[in-house]
Amino acid sequence: MKRIFILTGEPSGDKLASEVIKQIKLKENNIEYLCLGGENLKSLNIETISNLKDITYIGITSVLLNIFKIKKIINKTVKKIVEFKPDILFSVDSPDFSLRVAEKVKQENPNIKTIHYVSPQIWVWRKDRIKKYKNYIDHMLLLFKFEKKYYDEENMTNTFVGHPLLELNSNKVDISNILPKNKKIISLFPGSRISEINLLLPILLDFMKLMNKKYNDFYFVFHSTEIMRNKILDKISDFEDDNYQIVSNSNIKEDIIKNSFFAVSKSGTVSLEICKYEVPSIIIYKMNPINFFFIKRMVNTKFVNIINIINQKEVIPELLQSECNSKEIFNSVNYFIQKPELINKQKELVKKTVKSMQNDQLSSLNAANILLNYIKN
Numbered sequence: 001m002k003r004i005f006i007l008t009g010e011p012s013g014d015k016l017a018s019e020v021i022k023q024i025k026l027k028e029n030n031i032e033y034l035c036l037g038g039e040n041l042k043s044l045n046i047e048t049i050s051n052l053k054d055i056t057y058i059g060i061t062s063v064l065l066n067i068f069k070i071k072k073i074i075n076k077t078v079k080k081i082v083e084f085k086p087d088i089l090f091s092v093d094s095p096d097f098s099l100r101v102a103e104k105v106k107q108e109n110p111n112i113k114t115i116h117y118v119s120p121q122i123w124v125w126r127k128d129r130i131k132k133y134k135n136y137i138d139h140m141l142l143l144f145k146f147e148k149k150y151y152d153e154e155n156m157t158n159t160f161v162g163h164p165l166l167e168l169n170s171n172k173v174d175i176s177n178i179l180p181k182n183k184k185i186i187s188l189f190p191g192s193r194i195s196e197i198n199l200l201l202p203i204l205l206d207f208m209k210l211m212n213k214k215y216n217d218f219y220f221v222f223h224s225t226e227i228m229r230n231k232i233l234d235k236i237s238d239f240e241d242d243n244y245q246i247v248s249n250s251n252i253k254e255d256i257i258k259n260s261f262f263a264v265s266k267s268g269t270v271s272l273e274i275c276k277y278e279v280p281s282i283i284i285y286k287m288n289p290i291n292f293f294f295i296k297r298m299v300n301t302k303f304v305n306i307i308n309i310i311n312q313k314e315v316i317p318e319l320l321q322s323e324c325n326s327k328e329i330f331n332s333v334n335y336f337i338q339k340p341e342l343i344n345k346q347k348e349l350v351k352k353t354v355k356s357m358q359n360d361q362l363s364s365l366n367a368a369n370i371l372l373n374y375i376k377n
Contacts, residue, residue, distance in 0.1 A: 002031050003032045003034070003085065004032075004086055004375070005034050005081050005084055005089050007091040007098050009092075011038050012269075013098075013118070014037045014041055014052060014092075016164060017041060017092040019363075020364045021041070021046070023364050023368035023369075027368070028372060033046045034049065049077065050073070078101055081112075086112055088113045089105055089113070089114045090115050091116045099116065099120070102114045106135070106136035114137050115137075115138060115140075116133075117367055118141070119144075123150070123309060134154060138157060139374070140158040142159065144160070144306070145160050145357060162359025162361070164363045165269060165272045167358075167363065175256060175259065179245075180219055183217055183243070184217055185218075186219070186333070187264070188263075188264050189263065189266050190222065191268070195287075197231055197232060197235070200285075200324075201236070204222075204326075205235075205239060208241070210326060211333070218243065218261075219243050220244040221256055224248045232246050258277045262279065262280050263281040263282075264281065264329060265282075266284055267318070267320075275307055275316075280343045280346050282329065282332050284319045284329060303318060304320065316350070
C-alpha cells in the first residue's frame with residue numbers, strides 16, 4: 001500500500017491540504033495517510049502526530065522567543081515522517097516550518113518524493129532561495145501563474161495549479177434578513193490573529209466614527225473567525241452607534257462580501273477574495289515595529305498586495321504602518337466615494353488581473369492529480 005504524509009503548519013494549510021486529499025480519495029482509496037494537521041484533516045479520519053497549535057508561531061519575535069521549542073518540534077516531526085516511510089511527503093504552505101522539515105527528511109531518506117503546495121513568496125524575498133529548494137523539493141505547486149518564470153529559470157520542476165480563493169462557486173445565501181435595508185455595506189477585515197486585532201480594531205473603530213459623522217447610509221460588517229469573535233465583541237461593546245455587526249459564519253461571509261459597497265482589509269489572502277467579487281477596497285496593515293524594521297530591509301517589492309505586485313503599481317491603495325490610521329483610512333474611502341470613476345477604474349483593473357490568475361480546473365484537483373502521478377510511477 002502506498003503512503004502519503006501530509007505536513008501542515010497552520011489552519012489555512014490544513015484546510016488546503018484536506019481539499020487535495022478529498023480529491024485523491026475520490027480517485028484512489030488504496031493509500032495510507034498520516035499527518036501533522038488540524039480539524040480538516042482529522043475530519044477525513046487521518047491521524048495527526050501532534051497538535052497543530054504547538055507550531056503556530058506568528059512573527060519574527062515569536063519565532064526567536066520559541067526557537068528551541070520549534071527546533072525540537074521539527075526534529076520530532078522529521079523522526080515521525082521517516083519512521084512512517086511515506087512514498088510522498090506532501091507539505092503545504094508555512095515554509096518556515098514545513099520546508100525545514102522537508103529538507104531534513106530528504107537528507108534522511110532521499111527516496112521520499114517531496115511535493116510542496118503554495119510557493120514561498122520568492123518575488124518578495126530572495127529569489128536565489130530556489131537554488132536551495134531544488135536540493136530537497138521534487139515538485140513545487142504554484143498558486144500564481146507569474147511565479148512559474150522564477151522556477152523555470154532555475155529548471156526546478158513546478159506546476160501552476162491555481163489559487164483556491166479565486167475559484168468561482170455558485171453558493172447563494174439569502175442575507176436580506178440579516179442586514180438592514182437601504183444601507184451600503186462596508187466590509188471590515190481586522191485579521192484573524194489576536195496581534196492583528198489588537199492593533200487594527202481600535203483604528204477601524206475610529207474610522208467608523210469619522211464615517212458616521214459624515215454619512216448616515218453605511219453599515220459596517222466585521223468579518224471574523226469564530227475564535228476571534230468574542231475578542232472583537234469585547235473591544236467594540238462601548239461603540240456609540242449600532243450600525244455594525246460581526247460575522248463569523250463562513251456560509252454567509254462570502255455573500256456579504258459580494259454585496260459590499262466597499263472593503264477595508266488587512267493585507268493578506270483575504271484581499272484576493274474581495275478582488276474575486278470585484279469589490280473596491282483599500283489595504284491596511286500595521287505590525288510590531290521590530291518586525292517591520294527587519295522585514296522592510298529584506299523585501300524586494302514596493303507593494304504588499306498581490307494585485308499591486310502583478311501590475312507593478314498601486315491599483316489598490318496600501319496604508320501601512322504610520323499611514324495606517326483612522327484619518328488616512330477615512331480620507332481614502334471618502335475619496336473613492338466622492339469619485340465613483342476611480343471605483344470603476346479599480347474594478348476594471350482588478351477584474352482583468354484576477355482573470356489572468358485563474359485556472360480552468362480546481363486547484364485541489366490539479367494538485368491531487370500531480371500527487372497521484374507520483375504515486376503511480
